[in-house]
Amino acid sequence: MESLHDPEAKRALRRQLRRKRSILSRHEQRQAALNLCQQLKRLPEVQRARRISLYLPVNGEIDPTPLLPWFQKRNVDVYLPVLRPLSANSLWFVAYHAHTPMVKNRFGILEPDTRFAAHRRNRLPAWALDTLIVPLVGFDAQANRMGMGGGFYDRSLAFIRRGGPAPALIGVAHACQQVDTLPVEPWDVPLTAVASDRAVVRADKKKSRP
Ligand SMILES: Nc1nc2c(c(=O)[nH]1)N(C=O)[C@@H](CNc1ccc(C(=O)N[C@@H](CCC(=O)O)C(=O)O)cc1)CN2
Numbered sequence: 001m002e003s004l005h006d007p008e009a010k011r012a013l014r015r016q017l018r019r020k021r022s023i024l025s026r027h028e029q030r031q032a033a034l035n036l037c038q039q040l041k042r043l044p045e046v047q048r049a050r051r052i053s054l055y056l057p058v059n060g061e062i063d064p065t066p067l068l069p070w071f072q073k074r075n076v077d078v079y080l081p082v083l084r085p086l087s088a089n090s091l092w093f094v095a096y097h098a099h100t101p102m103v104k105n106r107f108g109i110l111e112p113d114t115r116f117a118a119h120r121r122n123r124l125p126a127w128a129l130d131t132l133i134v135p136l137v138g139f140d141a142q143a144n145r146m147g148m149g150g151g152f153y154d155r156s157l158a159f160i161r162r163g164g165p166a167p168a169l170i171g172v173a174h175a176c177q178q179v180d181t182l183p184v185e186p187w188d189v190p191l192t193a194v195a196s197d198r199a200v201v202r203a204d205k206k207k208s209r210p
């Protein structure tokens, strides 16, 4: 599908998929979140992680936070993405616990505040995480991804394309956000797998580490 490389077509698809998830009812959202967490708990990449990032959902994104008590019980350190100040469209991963001071960022997403995030002891670069739970707008059966369009994760994970040790990347989305094929852009960092409320799709091994 060459046409999906066209920025206009990509934007239209992104809008359509965002609309799809935004009309789910509260009940559907809750059920989807619980089903997603059942899928995630079964993944070795989630079971073995000692340091993991997730995200606080906005605009109908599937909610991974029902996993928090499970991580807490297992003494897993949980991190949230924070928009890096002075560094265009890239992310820090900042410790998230009961006492983390939170503020809304420019997109209206709650994140640990900048003063807290500024302390080195409170944050990690992406390479130091075992596993990242990555929010998706769309995905396909090859675990190709489409995000919000800011390139935040792609930029923060660009080191993976240079080879060497890398965290596992688990994309998550509602099952209704699956499409037949997504275009792969040169800067796209391949996911290990995508989990939805209904299933897990794994990337083809040959393709997952170019
Ligand atoms: N819950 C959550 N947190 C996250 C992400 C995410 O996708 N979901 N991100 C993953 O990257 C980063 C933030 N990236 C974002 C990229 C674009 C937009 C957004 O809403 N853009 C508007 C237009 C821009 C504007 O309002 O100025 C839009 O698309 O309508 C939001 C977040 C970090 N935190």
Ligand SMILES: Nc1ncnc2c1ncn2[C@@H]1O[C@H](COP(=O)(O)OP(=O)(O)OP(=O)(O)O)[C@@H](O)[C@H]1O
Pocket: 145, 146, 147, 148, 149, 150, 151, 152, 153, 154, 155, 158, 185, 187, 188
């Ligand atoms: N490593 C990178 N270095 C510089 N620019 C990048 C990099 N990765 C992505 N970009 C830029 O980010 C923009 C958004 O990319 P794309 O449309 O693929 O977003 P996305 O993958 O959906 O978003 P996200 O990564 O935030 O989930 C593109 O214009 C692209 O050029």
